[in-house]
Amino acid sequence: MISIEPRQQISRGMRIAIPIIAALMALMLAAIPLAFAGAPILSAYGQMFTGVFGSVFSFTEMLTRATPLIFTGLAAAFAFRARLWNIGAEGQLYLGAMAAVAVGSGAIGAPAFVMVPLVLLAGALAGGIGMLGPAVLKTRFGADEVVTSLLLNFIILIFVQMMLEGPLKDPMGLGWPQSEPIIDAATLPRLVSRMRIHAGLLVALVMALVLHVVLGKTVWGFRIRAVGENAAAARHAGIAVNKTLLGVAMVSGALAGLAGVSEVAGLKGYLTADLSPGFGYAGIVVAMLAGLSPLGVVLAALYVASVFVGADSMSRAMGVSSFLADLVVSLSLICVLIGGFFARYRLVWHRKENAA
Amino acid sequence: MMEFLDIFLNESFWAASLRIATPLIFGVMGALVCERAGVLNLGIEGIFVVGAMTGWMAVWMGAPLWGGVAAAALSGAFFGLLHAILTVPLGLSQHVSGLGITLLATSAASFVYRTALPRVDSPPRIIPFKPLDIPVLSDIPFFGPVLFQQTALTWLALLVVAVVWWVMARTPLGVALKAVGDNPDAVAAQGLSVYRLRIGAVVAGSALMALGGAFLTMSAFDAFFFGMVNGRGWICIALVIFASWQPGKALLGALLFGMFDALQVRLQTQAGAIVPSQIFLMAPYVLSILALVFVARRADYPRALLKPWFKGQR
Numbered sequence: 309m310i311s312i313e314p315r316q317q318i319s320r321g322m323r324i325a326i327p328i329i330a331a332l333m334a335l336m337l338a339a340i341p342l343a344f345a346g347a348p349i350l351s352a353y354g355q356m357f358t359g360v361f362g363s364v365f366s367f368t369e370m371l372t373r374a375t376p377l378i379f380t381g382l383a384a385a386f387a388f389r390a391r392l393w394n395i396g397a398e399g400q401l402y403l404g405a406m407a408a409v410a411v412g413s414g415a416i417g418a419p420a421f422v423m424v425p426l427v428l429l430a431g432a433l434a435g436g437i438g439m440l441g442p443a444v445l446k447t448r449f450g451a452d453e454v455v456t457s458l459l460l461n462f463i464i465l466i467f468v469q470m471m472l473e474g475p476l477k478d479p480m481g482l483g484w485p486q487s488e489p490i491i492d493a494a495t496l497p498r499l500v501s502r503m504r505i506h507a508g509l510l511v512a513l514v515m516a517l518v519l520h521v522v523l524g525k526t527v528w529g530f531r532i533r534a535v536g537e538n539a540a541a542a543r544h545a546g547i548a549v550n551k552t553l554l555g556v557a558m559v560s561g562a563l564a565g566l567a568g569v570s571e572v573a574g575l576k577g578y579l580t581a582d583l584s585p586g587f588g589y590a591g592i593v594v595a596m597l598a599g600l601s602p603l604g605v606v607l608a609a610l611y612v613a614s615v616f617v618g619a620d621s622m623s624r625a626m627g628v629s630s631f632l633a634d635l636v637v638s639l640s641l642i643c644v645l646i647g648g649f650f651a652r653y654r655l656v657w658h659r660k661e662n663a664a
Numbered sequence: 665m666m667e668f669l670d671i672f673l674n675e676s677f678w679a680a681s682l683r684i685a686t687p688l689i690f691g692v693m694g695a696l697v698c699e700r701a702g703v704l705n706l707g708i709e710g711i712f713v714v715g716a717m718t719g720w721m722a723v724w725m726g727a728p729l730w731g732g733v734a735a736a737a738l739s740g741a742f743f744g745l746l747h748a749i750l751t752v753p754l755g756l757s758q759h760v761s762g763l764g765i766t767l768l769a770t771s772a773a774s775f776v777y778r779t780a781l782p783r784v785d786s787p788p789r790i791i792p793f794k795p796l797d798i799p800v801l802s803d804i805p806f807f808g809p810v811l812f813q814q815t816a817l818t819w820l821a822l823l824v825v826a827v828v829w830w831v832m833a834r835t836p837l838g839v840a841l842k843a844v845g846d847n848p849d850a851v852a853a854q855g856l857s858v859y860r861l862r863i864g865a866v867v868a869g870s871a872l873m874a875l876g877g878a879f880l881t882m883s884a885f886d887a888f889f890f891g892m893v894n895g896r897g898w899i900c901i902a903l904v905i906f907a908s909w910q911p912g913k914a915l916l917g918a919l920l921f922g923m924f925d926a927l928q929v930r931l932q933t934q935a936g937a938i939v940p941s942q943i944f945l946m947a948p949y950v951l952s953i954l955a956l957v958f959v960a961r962r963a964d965y966p967r968a969l970l971k972p973w974f975k976g977q978r
Contacts, residue, residue: 312755312974341772344780393759451956454706454759455902459949470942513810518833531970592763630779642750649754 312653322651326603327597330643331611337643338636352622359621360614363505367619371605372575374613376401377586379567380520380591381598383435385559389523389600390536392443392553396457397564398588399464400438404431406468409476409487409579412494415579422454423494427573428511428566433526435565436558438464443557461588469638470583476579486565487579497572508570515563519602538625550591564588586634610649612637669777671930675807678810680929682818683884684923687712687876689821691900692914693828694740694872699741700832700909701807701865702845707747707763708873709897714739715874717773720881720888721780729882733817734880737871741768745871748863755972766897767818777888786889794818815883822915824872830910841865843964848973858973888942895949902952908964918954924951 318611335353337549360370380397387394394400407430412423442460445451471477472485480488497506534542535552543549567587572579593605598604619633682903698705705711719736723729741745743765749759772816781787792813796802802812832838844851844861852858876896881888903921907913932944 311909311976335709341775341779344776395763395954443955445957450956451953452905453906455898455956456953458898459902460670460897462949463946465947466942473942528924563845579714591762591765593767627782629775629782631771631775631778634767635775636763638767638771641760642746642768645750645756645764646754649756 326647330647333643334640355622356618360616368503370617374609375509376567376587377609381594383560383563384591384595385600390532390556393454399461400561401565403438403567404568407434410567412490413488414489420493430564431565431569436562439557439561479571488576506574508574676807680926681905681922685918687879688918690876694869695904697869704758707765710875712877712893712897714773716881719878736874740874741871744867748866752862757805783937789886793883801892807865906955
């Protein structure tokens with residue numbers, strides 16, 4: 309007879325070990341699809357590794373890919389801490405990108421020290437408002453924010469396509485549905501010459517630090533954690549739960565919006581409807597791998613970005629579909645969930661006569 | 665205005681409504697069975713994708729059409745079992761596990777598709793289900809084209825509604841299933857296995873969801889495309905809440921939805937010159953959100969929905 313007993317305490321070592329074991333497990337499980345595709349397994353892994361760590365360029369490419377994932381990972385982690393299920397980061401990312409393009413592609417002309425903060429602010433605001441909608445529907449009408457924020461992703465993506473064929477369309481774009489380019493003054497500066505890595509990464513790292521301090525050291529952070537752990541008890545203790553949730557929604561949406569700004573103003577230079585290959589959804593995996601800790605998000609985003617960049621390189625070299633990366637990332641989520649179970653509970657074997 | 669009314673007099677509008685509603689009927693019934701047993705299954709979107717890909721690919725590789733349907737159902741059941749193991753005996757977050765299943769199932773389907781067809785821009789087509797065209801019945805004015813010229817899968821969907829309703833309302837299994845979603849302790853006290861009931865419901869419900877996907881590639885279209893599911897699964901989750909977890913209301917919700925979508929397509933051709941087409945494309949999602957907002961307050965959730973239950977713990 310097996311029974312499940314909750315552990316008294318989850319040790320710090322376990323908190324750190326579980327995501328690492330989960331990530332390794334997911335990478336090992338990737339051998340199954342690799343074998344299915346008929347690829348030589350060991351050299352495929354080798355190719356994935358050198359695809360990330362083989363050159364300075366490939367390493368900076370990985371950091372470039374990690375940048376939006378840090379933002380969306382923080383967006384998910386911050387919201388989930390308060391048990392606000394923001395699954396709409398993908399849409400909020402596009403709202404942020406649209407705001408950046410609206411402000412930063414020539415409508416306003418100002419020097420860089422004005423323009424860069426301006427596009428960041430505009431994108432954050434747009435993303436924040438994007439999550440405020442589902443949060444208000446939750447607090448006012450009790451509508452499940454999981455479903456509303458998910459459905460909003462589809463609405464926003466169609467809206468982007470509409471804007472790109474209308475007001476945001478680049479008249480010089482040769483008929484392609486793309487926006488006008490971001491002006492130089494509003495472009496996030498490159499960090500290394502001849503590499504694509506840009507200042508969006510620094511903004512993302514600062515945000516991770518800020519959230520770490522907010523959650524751990526401020527009264528607001530205490531309230532957020534209280535609401536997340538037990539909303540009824542928090543309300544009883546005099547915390548304005550709905551007000552806290554709306555604030556969390558604004559910040560979470562703003563972070564996802566910054567991912568969009570960073571991609572548009574740091575990397576691509578203009579907006580298209582395929583700006584994000586699912587960064588919003590991958591952010592959920594990043595947040596869970598990080599155990600919802602803001603600093604953990606940075607490490608988890610580096611891992612997920614490595615999987616994507618490494619698998620891309622392996623895919624080019626060996627012809628295995630790059631969907632392998634998505635498989636590994638989603639398997640990591642499943643593995644870390646299972647790991648979370650073993651952190652919180654232990655299985656206890658009873659002899660028959662002792663069974664309760 | 666007269667043109668607008670003409671839409672409703674046209675039998676092709678009603679036939680299209682039922683056709684568009686079919687995958688939603690499968691999905692809504694699948695989600696309803698899972699949730700009635702107390703398990704939210706957000707894997708639905710990915711299970712739609714996997715069902716669509718598996719059914720189509722099985723037929724492409726030479727299986728008969730019904731063999732493809734069976735393969736799709738099995739693929740759904742597989743991912744359902746995974747979700748069930750994670751959320752029932754392990755009691756993990758149903759939200760996160762479900763999203764994980766959606767990501768995993770979607771990427772697995774995409775990976776298998778790309779591995780089988782490495783460099784194909786337009787996927788090979790299969791010969792899909794044909795409209796039944798029943799003698800005599802199909803020739804009845806109006807009802808003939810609307811009801812009796814649908815494919816067998818649409819009829820299967822309606823049969824599923826009847827079976828789910830009958831099981832829920834009339835059988836001991838249905839009573840146990842509803843009880844396990846409302847008060848698992850009481851079910852356990854009667855000596856029934858909470859785990860088995862919940863796992864069984866999630867597996868069966870997920871197989872139904874996959875049939876919704878299979879309808880897309882085997883009846884509505886004749887090939888698999890990336891992004892073809894396009895949020896239909898999430899819409900089903902909203903429709904179940906809208907239907908307060910009642911099979912009859914869920915059928916009604918799916919049909920209403922099919923009607924609005926069919927209407928949207930026809931309005932697009934009439935008003936396309938004045939209003940951007942995207943406004944119409946947004947309509948289904950906006951409608952789902954509105955449906956949620958209007959019923960959310962009086963929604964009568966299965967009381968143990970989202971709550972894990974462990975053997976031997978009170």
